[in-house]
Amino acid sequence: MIETIEIMIKNEANEQLSVLVMCSENICYKNNKKYNVTKEFIEDLIRTIRLWKTEYGNSENIDSEEFTIAVKAGEQKEMFHGKGVFPNNYQYLKELLGELYD
């Protein structure tokens, strides 16, 4: 069972989005602000990243957005990373995180 999912996205303007999802507690911290999240939200999040490669490298362009995700499940910690090169459904992740708002 996944304990936590930690997401860090740094965009080209050096703005940082930091999200920590505590899966068993159905809570999430987005830029240090606490939100209650539904089980469905967590399932959607896991579904979005479960087919991702661990490393997408980076594009030949610069000033790209960079993402790092750490999934902690038991003793395992799995990382996903990319800079300027993204999984096909990367926008889905951002839309999902955008649903966390006041």
Place this chain on the structure above:
Amino acid sequence: MIEQCERYLDCKNYLRQKIATLIDVFVAYYGEENRQEIEEKFRKSLLIAYRNPNTNSRFLSEIKNIHSNELFANLFAKFPSIWTQDDLFEFHNLEHYNIFPLTYFQRFYADYCLGENGIIKKYKEEALRSIQSWIPEFTQEDYEEMIQTQVIPKKYEHLRAFVKERLLELADLSNPIREFEYHFNQAKSILKKINPNVTIENFSQIMEQRDIQILIKYAELLPTLVAEYKSRMQEYEVYEQEEKFANQLYNQLSNEYYLRFIEENIDLLSEADRQKVEIFKGNLNKSYVLTSYTGFIFKKLNLDSPFEAFSEESEKVLNGPNESFWKKDSIINDRIRFFKENGIDLGDDYDAYLRSDDAKRIWPTFSRVQQFIESKVRLWNEFNNAYYTSLPAYKEVRQEINALNLLIKNDGFNASRYVFKEIKGVISSNIVRSQDGYELFPLVMIPCDSFDGKLDQTIIHELNHLIETALLKIENNNHCFMSYGWDFHDRKFNQEEEPLVDTMVSDAFGQKRLYELFNETINEYIAQEIHQLMLENDQCIFDTKENTIIAGNSYYQHMFFLIRDFFQEFRKEILESRRNGNIEIIWNKVGKENFDELNHLFAIFYKSFPLETFSLKKSLENHEDNEQTRIYWELVARRDAILEKMRNYSMMQGGFLQTEESPKKKM
């Protein structure tokens, strides 16, 4: 700050108003003798500053806060008291005056002055007015009867249930008292500053105190403050409407494309599900009528569906011996849920489903799932295209571009500009017919969504590309060859616009061209010098002097160490060679072989440090010796050797260095 917000809100017009300033800046850098050329480059181009309208609220809320704070400060300056902005208005601006603690006090105090009888009298008058607006024949006597009996008068018994409910509610005279107490409780946070134990009953004891009298004054002046605020915000109404329109369009199109997604995959739904889809089709605001199974299979277009757990890719993860258990669990859970939703509930043991004939009968095939995924991706792409190209601001620019009659219809201004935010500025060269044949006519596209202090540098970087861009030749009346500094590019004319651009995968990072990195690094170096010059002349475009960032804006800066000395020593030839495709100028000065060798160092650097410039920098600062620093110092050594060869070559060209091979020596 308001001015800065206004620049962003009206970015398209604002940038164009700054063209004269920008021309002067470039002329100051390149020399007055190049003014005509620079002016022509600007004249024969289109500057497009654009923004996503759903960022309007970001800029508007800054403006609202500034105006509100100014009005609050004026109020406190005129009538000082113990209360602070936080006390009376919390963290809200005047847009949300309805929930200010001061507003609640205002309502409480107005009713307090009326007394209980006055409160009830006012309530009854308002209630009767309200009732008569929907039942004109309802009389005062009817209302009094209803209050007395708490029963609807017989002659109104035919009315619909919800109307009768409302009538009885308005006959409940405890309502205004409850509301009075509610307003007091909301205002208590302010009053506690005078008396921590304040109640409605003992309020009269503090009423005459100076600060309460000022509080009452504030409450009286609040409507004036709100009116002044609304008057100031009037000029920004157009941006509020723009964002409102964009949000409505987004919702409307989202529903339309969601329906299309369902219809393209309707075979996945039962007859009962499909009937609800028909209702949804009749009114796209009624997505709530869809069955839970429909919602289970058809998540939003921009979310993965549990149905996709049956894809071939998911199957590989399930069967992969090294795949994480949480990935497999997630896929299995979706599959089990799919079967349960289809009426096959064998518990949570996945093996049971693998053995079940019922499950096998409805097990989705790889090809069906692939078809589902492709449908979703295609429709999401179509949605992006439809949405962004329907925005009024987009259409306005599109009309301007169309009027230019560009010969390459895929001009680069499309939905992907809005979707791929990692692309900062872009220059897209294009061609128009002229009296003498053909002319270059680039589009310079600058997204203005972020207050990050880097916009001016982005603009100058792209405009320097504009200055350096040249049309070299046209072949067969349909194939153009262009230069951007030392970079070369060719495109064919086409009159057919792409029906849809790919908004799912960025195509901006295509094949690297021979001198691309070298070229961009020099361009950035020049742009930083120009930006610095602009600041020294007290000029800014979108940024302010305080927040503008020249350096540290770009990855190219990490490679400045390769070109700094080269640029300073051969500045004149570098600048000359970069305009109008005259790369031979620098080749002749430093030797093409040496130039190419320097170019090669960029490829090495980039291959070695695509992600790790931060750790390299740290290692260098700490004087460490590791693999990264060794690569770096080797590059430095090679750079220095190449520079020495360039100097020698340059001197030989000038006849200053005599060698065995020198004709002068042989003589």
